[in-house]
Amino acid sequence: METKKTSLYQLHQDCNAKFVEFAGYQMPIQYSEGIVEEHKFTRNHSGIFDVSHMGQLFIYGGEDLIKDLEKIFPLNLKNLKLNHSKYSFLMDKDAGIHDDLIITKTNEGFLIILNAACKDNDFKILKELLKEKYKMVLDENRSLIAIQGPKSSQILNDIISGVKDLNFMSGNWFTFENQKIYITRSGYTGEDGFEISISNDFVDKLTRELINKGSKLIGLGARDTLRLEAGLCLYGHDLDKDKTPVEANLKWAISKERISKGDFIGSDIIIKQLNDGVSKIRVGIKPEGRIIAREKTKIFNQLDVHIGEITSGTFGPSVNGPVAMGYVENEFSKKNTKVFLEVRGKKHPASICSLPFYKKSYVKGVN
Amino acid sequence: MSEVKYSKEHEWIKLDGDVATIGITKHATEMLGDIVFAELPEKGSNVEKDGTAGVVESTKAASDVYTPVSGEVVDTNQAIVDDPSKINQDPEDSAWFFKLKIKDPSEMDTLMNKDDYDKFAKETSA
Numbered sequence: 001m002e003t004k005k006t007s008l009y010q011l012h013q014d015c016n017a018k019f020v021e022f023a024g025y026q027m028p029i030q031y032s033e034g035i036v037e038e039h040k041f042t043r044n045h046s047g048i049f050d051v052s053h054m055g056q057l058f059i060y061g062g063e064d065l066i067k068d069l070e071k072i073f074p075l076n077l078k079n080l081k082l083n084h085s086k087y088s089f090l091m092d093k094d095a096g097i098h099d100d101l102i103i104t105k106t107n108e109g110f111l112i113i114l115n116a117a118c119k120d121n122d123f124k125i126l127k128e129l130l131k132e133k134y135k136m137v138l139d140e141n142r143s144l145i146a147i148q149g150p151k152s153s154q155i156l157n158d159i160i161s162g163v164k165d166l167n168f169m170s171g172n173w174f175t176f177e178n179q180k181i182y183i184t185r186s187g188y189t190g191e192d193g194f195e196i197s198i199s200n201d202f203v204d205k206l207t208r209e210l211i212n213k214g215s216k217l218i219g220l221g222a223r224d225t226l227r228l229e230a231g232l233c234l235y236g237h238d239l240d241k242d243k244t245p246v247e248a249n250l251k252w253a254i255s256k257e258r259i260s261k262g263d264f265i266g267s268d269i270i271i272k273q274l275n276d277g278v279s280k281i282r283v284g285i286k287p288e289g290r291i292i293a294r295e296k297t298k299i300f301n302q303l304d305v306h307i308g309e310i311t312s313g314t315f316g317p318s319v320n321g322p323v324a325m326g327y328v329e330n331e332f333s334k335k336n337t338k339v340f341l342e343v344r345g346k347k348h349p350a351s352i353c354s355l356p357f358y359k360k361s362y363v364k365g366v367n
Numbered sequence: 368m369s370e371v372k373y374s375k376e377h378e379w380i381k382l383d384g385d386v387a388t389i390g391i392t393k394h395a396t397e398m399l400g401d402i403v404f405a406e407l408p409e410k411g412s413n414v415e416k417d418g419t420a421g422v423v424e425s426t427k428a429a430s431d432v433y434t435p436v437s438g439e440v441v442d443t444n445q446a447i448v449d450d451p452s453k454i455n456q457d458p459e460d461s462a463w464f465f466k467l468k469i470k471d472p473s474e475m476d477t478l479m480n481k482d483d484y485d486k487f488a489k490e491t492s493a
Contacts, residue, residue, distance in 0.1 A: 029427070030400065034400050034401045035400055035401050035425075035426040035427070036401040036403070036426065036452075037401075221400070221426060221427060224426075225426055290403075290404050290448075290451075291404065292403070292404050292424050292429070294428075294429070314426055315403035315404065315424070315426050317403075317426070322404075344422065344429075
């Protein structure tokens with residue numbers, strides 16, 4: 001299959017991007033300044049991420065759709081306010097995670113943002129579960145960009161007036177060049193920012209205007225270091241079908257009311273794990289010194305017993321040191337527990353730590 | 368002081384008497400991106416031509432560093448371990464990796480000169 005290009009491909013080239021193939025797309029991994037500078041620029045100023053490879057699934061419907069989606073997602077969608085967003089997951093009956101996603105209530109139904117590598121499969125699963133009762137569009141005509149970092153609100157508001165009044169995890173329709181664009185205040189970097197869904201024909205123009213106002217394109221390399229410092233999961237690494245939201249330490253994203261009813265796919269396992277505990281759980285891991293423990297690195301306890309594995313690990317430019325997360329046996333998941341990481345045959349000391357590694361407050365007005 | 372030679376694994380080597388200074392090329396650092404970790408061989412250890420003698424890691428991945436000639440490690444550059452970003456800044460001078468007391472000077476003959484290396488680097492990265 002031929003690799004796809006996003007509508008910003010030409011702009012990436014103009015900005016000297018290095019490309020990698022990711023989920024069937026040619027995506028920029030970094031630009032000329034490199035991952036560390038791009039990471040820091042996002043934390044201190046404003047970075048633009050092309051995430052057009054991600055799925056934008058519009059599902060159209062009313063009260064019935066809400067009821068049907070509540071059978072799938074562990075959320076209280078009935079009480080979710082118009083234009084508000086929630087982080088959630090698509091699970092199988094054993095509560096294994098097919099994908100993690102952001103779902104937003106719109107005036108016509110719901111918009112669900114899906115991971116690029118999962119979107120086609122998610123679409124199939126959802127179509128089956130919803131028995132083709134609703135119009136569903138995995139929209140290939142729209143691009144998605146994120147603008148993240150402390151200067152982003154001002155920069156975007158200079159072009160699209162009013163966005164700075166959005167609260168965190170809420171959105172609305174705005175116009176750009178007479179085009180309807182949907183903007184939410186959200187992101188995946190641990191910074192204040194926005195995600196913008198815009199027609200493929202206008203994304204290049206908007207992005208160039210954002211660059212002219214002082215923002216910069218940032219590649220997937222820095223997106224990974226930013227999200228890991230922020231303690232956020234990457235599907236296919238920290239989350240997959242062999243892990244449940246409880247094991248992934250994401251139970252905060254499951255509605256308590258929905259648990260008490262227990263009527264969504266995977267709820268039996270979720271309730272069981274919440275009551276009985278889990279055998280493995282996702283934790284933050286801070287290596288001592290500078291050694292970087294990457295995905296698949298084995299974790300040992302102080303008696304040299306294998307207790308888990310790293311699922312994401314890199315160097316965190318803002319932390320100025322290595323950062324990682326992974327799954328360990330529950331009894332070793334307490335903060336400050338000493339563990340050892342096997343890197344190139346040698347065991348290196350590390351400790352379990354709380355997430356995120358890097359914390360900055362999001363914009364006020366959270367829900 | 369002899370001319371600087373280069374390996375296909377993108378190391379440079381400069382011989383002074385029987386002591387060789389070894390590092391990675393600017394081209395290598397450009398391919399790797401931001402280097403955030405460096406591990407060097409132990410002083411006093413013996414390394415074999417084309418064997419691994421260290422590791423560098425960028426934010427993206429880990430890469431082995433090979434030694435282009437055999438010998439005993441007589442010195443290592445702690446400055447690049449403490450601040451690996453120095454490798455990106457000055458790879459072919461102050462950010463050298465290790466020094467070897469070489470075993471067999473004829474091993475130097477198997478390596479490339481600057482012109483040949485530049486050509487090789489250009490071809491392999493194209």
